Structures are given as structure tokens and as C-alpha cells.
Amino acid sequence: MKLYLELIILLPLLGAVVNALCGKMLPRRLSQALACAVIWGSFAAALAVFAAYRNPVTVEIATWLADFDFKAPLTLYLDPLSLSLTLMITFVCGLIHIYSVAYMAEDPGYVRYFALLNLFVAAMLLLVLAENLPLLYMGWEGVGFCSYALIGFWYKEEKNADAGRKAFIVTRIGDVAFGIAIVWLFKLCNSESIVALNSAAPSLLPWQITVIGLLLLFGAAGKSAQAPLMVWLPDAMAGPTPVSAQIHAATMVTAGVYLLMRLFPLISLSPTVLAAVAVTGAFTAFYGASCALVQRDLKRVLAYSTISQIGFMFLGVGAGEITAATFHLLVHAFFKALLFLAAGCVITAMHHEQDIYKMGGLQKSLPRTFYAFLVGALCLAGFPLTGGFFSKDSILAAVWEQGGLLYGSLYAVGLLTAGLTAFYTFRAVWLVFGGEAAPAAKSVRVPVLMEYILGPLALLGLFGGLLNLPPLFAEGLLADFLEPLIVSQQSELSHTTELFLLLTATGVALVGIAAAWYRYGGDNRQLRLQESGVPVRGIKAFLLHGWYLDNLYWLLFVRPYGWLSRVLWTHVDARAIDGSLDRFAALLGRMGGYLGSWTCGRVSLYLLSFAAGAALLVGWMAWLVFAP
Amino acid sequence: MNLYQILFYLLAFVMVAATIFAITEKHPVHAIVYLVTSFFALAAIFYLLAAPLVAMFEVIIYAGAIMVLFMFVIMMLHPGSGKEALRPGLRHWLPAILFAAVILVSLTVTTKLHLAAASAAVTGLGVKELSIMLFTRYGTAVEIISMQLLFAVVGALYLGKRRKP
Amino acid sequence: MISLSHILILAGIIFSLGLVCLLVWRSNVIMLLVGIEIMLNAAMLVFVGGSYRWGAADGQIFALTIIAMTSAEVSLALAMVVYLHRRQQTVDVDDFHELSDQ
Secondary structure, eight states, X not given: OHHHHHHHHHHHHHXXXXXXXXXXXXXXXXXXXXXXXHHHHHHHHHHHHHHHOOSOEEEEEEEEEEETTEEEEEEEEEOHHHHHHHHHHHHHHXXXXXXXXXXXXXXXXXXXXXXXXXXXXXXHHHHHHBSBHHHHHHHHHHHHHHHHHHHTTTTTSHHHHHHHHHHHHHHHHHHHHHHHHHHHHHHHHSOOXXXXXXXXXXXXXXXXXXXXXXXXHHXXXXXXXXXXXXTHHXXXXXXXXXXXXXXXXXXXXXXXXXXXXXXXXXXXXXXXXXXXXXXXXXXXXXXXXXXXXXXXXXXXHHHHHHHHHHHHHHHHHHTTOHHHHXXXXXXXXXXXXXXXXXXXXXXXXXXSOOBGGGOOOHHHHOHHHHHHHHHHHHHHHTOTTSHHHHHHHHHHHHHHHHOHXXXXXXXXXXXXXXXXXXXXXXXXXXXXXXXXXXXXXXXXXXXXXXXXXXXXXXXXXXXXXXXXXXXXXXXXXXXXXXXXXXXXXXXXXXXHHHHHHHHHXXXXXXXXXXXXXXXXXXXXXXXXXXXXXXXXXXXXXXXXXGGGHHHHHIIIIIHHHHHHHHHIIIIIIIIIIIHXXXXXXXHHHHHHHHHHTTOOOOHHHHHHHXXXXXXXHHHHHHHHHHOO | OOHHHHHHHHHHHHXXXXXXXXXXXXXXXXXXXXXXXXXXXXXXXXXXXTOHHHHHHIIIIIIIIIHHHHHHHHHHHOTTSGGXXXXXXXXXXXXXXXXXXXXXXXXXXXXXXXXXXXXOOOOOOOHHHHHHHHHHTTHHHHHXXXXXXXXXXXXXXXXXXXXXX | OOOHHHHHHHHHHHHHHHHHHHHHOTTOHHHXXXXXXXXXXXXXXXXXXXXXXXXXSHHHHHXXXXXXXXXXXXXXXXXXXXXXXXXXXOOOGGGOOTTTTO
């Protein structure tokens, strides 16, 4: 067990180190094969762990930070939550690695790419398996770094490097809050172990739990692109598409959700924090869905949908239903990776054209990609009986169950968002695949490998619902598996209510799809294409630019900061500090010149006077001895 | 007068004479050769004074390394030609000799009057004892000296480097 | 038995000769350094004489220290001489007077 657990993390790390150190010397095929093999090896180890799993285990690998009371050893913690995420991460990342081999076939920087991709997986697994907060933080920062380096992978274009920096800085703002929470928790509980913290939490004062919970929420919001720190994710699409699939859809961005679930026993003690999580999630879900309605860039549509779907997960956590949140997290990872990879196929086929208005008719030229994308879109839209349908429904049901005015209105927002999601998803489907073939899309080809990878993901997305069917139909497998994590037993919904909720969600999804068909399907598609030439105005421009949040932050934070820096530079640094030092130095120089004017500058004269002085002194001493 | 004393006065004479030649010699290379002679005599005196280790180092480092260094620099710069070959005139000698004589006489008087002629406590100090003392009690001094040597190496390298004009 | 006072007088003579050398050879900075060496040797002689008289090792250690220090000092000083000579083509000490801004 211990060996397998170690292997899960060490194999990707080994791949990263080998590729980084001597990847250039290896043949291209070997380097790529190594990168893929370590991830699949890690998956195999995860499967072995899964087979041997009985109870939550804590494995101490080595000591790390240890100073008086402070201890943060390299300890891994395996429980159903981390195990299910580990399986998902290794599997999805493994597929994406293979996909990357085909996607990056032309790129000369493949060694750097695969080294970073492997390092990312290692850091992500460390984050998931860590038993204490400092170790989790190390993985947290590790994935942040890899994300930064991979967003700016094609760094020679200023735009891409800027996007990387933006992602790095914005998530860092959240990380500061998380860091404060870590230190504070140690101060309060005298421990960093997650298990110990969760069990020690009831002894804390309510206001402390509230503030720590809000700090954790802010940190999670930075990593998971939630309000108010969601601005980096749309720009993060500057990286290669497999990176977007792996890091900015399936795994890293869900780290915030994972953090909140991991510390759920702690944050659930404060209703305020739970409500804040739920409100953040619902708001962000709505924000992302509304922005996705008008985006023209295929990857940006998916990016906003990711923001929106993670908002749903936050909503699930806020409703106190971590099973539902985990369920959605897993299923979302499958279908969102599927959508991104399919989008990668489309973009490759279109020779890196990402504007959905310039695509069209790909249904005929890329049938395999079309069906895969369609499955992903159905999941995302919440079409009945797909994985996405069940997972989203379980979250909405959990929110409904909470009742009250707040959660009631959050349910309404969630439902509205679900409708919007169905609409924008099928808007993209019809614009990209429907209608007549655009001139650029006549003869398109995609490496077969890339399309085959979509298969397993499509199956998982489609049948992911089986993981956790609603109690109406059967006992949920995942709910069973995650049983030990449930803090308080929730009251069961009656089956009629549940059926009612399911039917409502079905209705909303179908209405959304129908609306999309009405507006973008069939003959109306041509109409929209003609409109697309006109510059957007009003509400559409507002949504296209992500509610102008970038401009708002620019105005609120960046501009004042730049102004302050300039003032500090020109006035404080250049004038006050440098100026005073310069004046002081000039004063010393003048004083030195003044003293120097006393001297004649002849060394021999100095020596002579020195000898004369010595003679005088020694002579006087001799006189003292001799005279009395 | 035993043999030690005879040897001492002999060596003292050699040393003083060699030093006088060294400082009056016009040519720097000759001066250095006289100086080496003087230092050899000093090393022998050290040996007489039961300090064999210091005597060895005097020969190896002083008469060997340092004087050779002087020799190299003199050969490099050729100061023996032109204006630099000027011998100091009488007006340079007079004040120097005056001050030196005052100091010497005063020192001699002080020594003679202050120190009662006392016999020395002859205890041979072996190299081993000396070394133990050097590296235990005076360990700090060794450290400081080694630092200083390092600085000297860096400084000499820096000064000796030819800069591009 | 060599009496300490004779050793000290010898050291005094050597020291005075070094001083004379230092004062006289103002036209040659190398000879000036030679004068310093002579004076340092006189100092060493005093230390070793003291060590001989009282049978203590400290004087000898001091002498060793002086040797080590001198080697550092000489290497640096000679490097400076070479540097100055390269700049001004002279070894006359009185030619170096940049510090007293004339």
C-alpha cells in the first residue's frame, strides 16, 4: 500500500525530472513514451491502491518541516475522496498525455511541454493526497507554477506570456488568503494535519471559524476561478488545448473545490461560510453562463462554461452535499476534458482558427469529433440520463433540500444557469458543426489518435451517471463510497419531490436546447452569421467582455497600484532616498577634499615626519629610564 | 664566551654588514641578494635561539619566496634605468641617519639599563608542542591570517589584471 | 648563553637600518618595501629572543604570524607597485600624489 501510494506521486515526478534533465538527448518517441508511461503507471498504482483499499490510511513517507511543535512531514492521506480524485486525475491526465503526443507533433518544444505536464500531474497528486496543509500548499503552488508555465507555453507571443502572468498573479492573491489561513490554523490548533484540524475544529470560537472559512473560500476562489478572482481563466486559454483540457478544466481548477471538501468538517461549523460558498458558487455559475452566451472563441466558450460548472460545485459544497459536489467534479472532469479535446481536434482541423462563426459543416468532415463533442455538449447541457444531468441535478436537489429564502433563490439561479448552459452549449454545437461547410472547413484532417482518445471520455461522460444514481432509482455507488466523509446525516428527499426536481431540470435543459435550435439551428444559422460582422453593442458587449471585470479591476487595483509605484519610485526612491544619499556622499567628498588640501602629497615627507615622531617618542622614553 | 656566543656575534656581524650593503647598494638586484644573505644569517640566529621552526620558515618563506617575488618585480619593471637609478644624495642620508641614530641609542640605553643581565631559561621547544599551541590556543590567529592571505590573493589578482584601456 | 640585551641591541640596529633604508630610498618604492621587510625582521628577532629568554612558545608563534602576514602584505604591495608603474611609468614615491588634488 505504502509503495503504491509513493509510486502514484513519484512516477510522474520521475518522468518530469528525466524529461527536464535529459529529454533533449532522448529520441522524440522515447521522451513522449516515457511521459505517457509514467502517468499510466501512476494510474495502475492508483488502481492497485483502490483494490487494496479498506479504511482511510495515513502513510508517513519522510519527515519534512519540523521545528518544535510545528510538524509537517511528507505524509499522504488516503480516504475515499482523495482516492476517487486520484483515480480520475491519473486516468484523465493519461488520456490527455496520449492526445498531446499527436497534438504537439509539430512543436519543437515538446520536451519542455511534457516535463511540465508530468510535473503538473505530480504536484496535483501531491495536492490531493497530502495529509497536512503545508504539503497541500506545496502541491497547490506546484500546480500553480505549471499552469503559469503552460499557459505561457508559446511565450514568444507577448499576449500568451501576459495571460500566464495574469493567471499567476490573480491566483496568488487567493493563495495569500489561503496561506494566512494555514498559519492561523496552526496558531489555533497547534497542528497542521488535516485530520487533526477537522477534529479540533469544534473547539474553536465561531468567529474564528467564520473568518478562517472565508479565507479558505477566497483562496479556493483564486485557484478555481470563482468570483471575484475568475478573470484569469478565460485568458488562460492561450495555452495549448490539451493544457486547457487537463489543467484549466479537469483537474487544477477543481483544487479549490477539493480544498473546501477536504476541510468540510471545519467550514461546515459556520453557516455563514457555507452560505458564502453557496452564494459565490451560484453567482459565478450565473456569471460564467451569461458570458458564455456571446463568446465567439470556441475555447473561451468552454472556459466560461468551466467557470460556471465549478460554480455549481461550490454551490454543492455550500449546500453541504459533498457527495454531489464530488460527483459533479468527477463527471465534469470527464465531459469537460472531452469537450476541450474535441475542440482541440476542431481547432487543429481548422488550422488554429478559433472563431466559431468561421466554422461550420464540420459534422460531415469530422463525424467522429462531432459525435464526441455532441456527447460532451449533452452532458454539459444536462440532457436527461447523461452523467452531467445526474450530477447537476444532485447539486440542485441538495440546494432545494436546504430550503429557506436564501437557498430557494439560489436554486432558482442554479436552474436559470442550467437553462443558459443548455442554450450556449448548443449554440456552439450548431455554429461549429451545423450548416454548410465554411470555405476553410472543406478539406480537414485530424490525427486519428486524437479522435480515438475521445472515445473513452465520451463513454465515461455519457454513463458517468451510473456512478451515483439518485436514490429514486438505486443506491448511489459514490454516495456509498464517500459515506465515511459525511458529517451529519441529511434528511432524505421524498421520491415525489425528487421526481419533480428531475423533471424540472429536464424541462429546463430541453427548453435551453430548443431555444438554441430556434436561434442558431437550421436556416436561422445563416442569419446569425450575417449579423456577426456587425460590432457588438450594449448588453452583448457587456457579456462578451466578461462584464467588463477586467476593466473594473484595472481601474480599481492596477491603475492605483501603478500610480502608487510611480510615486514611490520618482518621489520616495529617486528623490528622497537616492537624493539624500547622493547629497551625503557629496558632503563627504567635500570634507575629504578639505582635509586633503592640508597635505602636500609627498610620501617621503610623511615617512620622515613619522620617523621623527618615533625618534622623539623613543628618545623621551630613554630619557625617562636614564634620568631618575 | 662559549661557542654559541661566538657564533651569535659572528652571525650578528654578518647580518648587520649585509643589511648595510643592501641599503646602500645602487642596483636593486644586488640589494636583494645582500638581503637574502642577511636573512640567512637571521635564520641561523633563530636556530641558535632554540627556534628551529621559525628558522626554517625564515629561509623558506622570507629568503625563498618573498625575496624571489621582489626579484621578479624588479626584473619586470627595470627600475635600474633612467631617472630611477638616481642614488639618494647626502641630504637624504643625513636626516635618516640622525633619526635612526636617536632611536638606536635610546633603545640601547633602555635595554642596558632596564634589563638586568639574566640568564635564559633554556627549554627546548619542539615543533610538536609549538604546533599544538599554534592550532589550539592561537587557532583564531591562524584563521584570520588565512583569511588575510585569501584577500591578498584576490587583491593581487585584481590589481595585476590588465584592463582594456 | 646569549644574553637578551645583546639580542635586543642587534634587533635595534637592524630596525634602525631598515628605517634608514625606508627614509633614504624615496626614489624607489621597491627599496622602500625592502626597508619595511628589514624592520619586520627586526621585530621578529625581538619576539624570538623573548621566547628564548622565557622558554615560552608564544613569541615564536608571533614570529610565524608575522611571516604569514608579511607574505600577504608583500604580494599585495608588489601588485600595487606593478599597477602604479603601469599607470605612471615610474617607481618614485613622490610621483604619486593624486589624493592631494594638485
